[in-house]
Amino acid sequence: MKKAVVLYSGGLDSTTCVAIARSEGYEVYALSFSYGQRHHVELEKAKTFAPLLGVKRHLIVDIDLRAIGGSALTSDLAVPKDRDLDAPGEEQIPVTYVPARNTIFLSYALAWAEVLDSFDLFIGVNALDYSGYPDCRPEFIEAYQAMANLATQAAVEQRGRYAIHTPLLQLTKAQIIQRGAALGVDYRLTHSCYDPAADGRACGRCDSCQLRLKGFREAGLSDPVDYVRNEGA
């Protein structure tokens, strides 16, 4: 059985990504990070959900991105709420961008893949319904893959070629949800909110909640998670 390392945050996209990798016949090694994010709701859901998703092993690596800073997700900067994501002025990359986050996450995935003798990495990036992060774009992924194939002993010794799989890249959020639902993903056990309440409920107002709620609406499904203020599920 081929092994794949799947970046898995416990969010909607990465959970769907695990289900897709499994459906394609991979033995899934799920990789999460405790990176100084402002809350651990997502990571707790990831821990709980991993065994139910048929993950072979779930590794949580401690890395400290707070020391680097520069993002609302790793500092005390306020998370923007109630932005109109369709307004022209909102096309800027928001403060929830974490500098080089996917670059760092993929680097660990590459390291683990090399140790596992795996050449397949999955990342749930999405170039349509997303927040405009540069490290979610196809040209970034292609450049990363080219670099990975020069970076490791496994590649240099030609034991294989790394492929970075991005099954969600060209899907809308609604299509991602439909795909996951068809694969039996229970979205109740995923978390997307950047700024949940103390009891873990999603805020319903940050970019991530807005994109999720819009996705469920367009998919014609109701979002099973609890919101403090549920704008459309």
Add this chain to the structure above:
Amino acid sequence: MKKAVVLYSGGLDSTTCVAIARSEGYEVYALSFSYGQRHHVELEKAKTFAPLLGVKRHLIVDIDLRAIGGSALTSDLAVPKDRDLDAPGEEQIPVTYVPARNTIFLSYALAWAEVLDSFDLFIGVNALDYSGYPDCRPEFIEAYQAMANLATQAAVEQRGRYAIHTPLLQLTKAQIIQRGAALGVDYRLTHSCYDPAADGRACGRCDSCQLRLKGFREAGLSDPVDYVRNEGA
């Protein structure tokens, strides 16, 4: 004054790299990692030496590469000693290779550079007198630079282009030492050994000690650090 992020381990190469960046007029932001390496002699020297090198800021980031494993430098595997580095059979990549280490280190350097609004990264890789690590080769560095220029908000917004400087790439160890000595680097305060004694003295027998001792011999200088078994200084 232009800012540069310099990967700085406290070893001979990276310390020389800091001195070179300074000599080229950069304000140096030195980045070290506590990554589960088997000893902290190098990191302690890095802390001590950083202010003497005129570093603007020295950041040590905690990352756990032990969770990933796969190397003698992050596990209990034995460090090879007394290898004949010129023998044909010794061309394999040794067990001291850490999977994707430079990929991971550069990713943090990129993140910090973005936060600092710097576009210059320095890494003391060397393609001549080295241990055959794939992530020390020029083709890896070029691919990394191409990826970096697609990875970040700063690049996408065209605030600058990242350059990964590798001033030691085509130098022999002897030339590196001569260059550093000319810039006033006191090599007494650097550490290279993979497997030092409890008192911090270098073993004189691992690949890193062998390359260092050979470098000093060929440079016509004596290595000022203490060895348990000094084979040529």
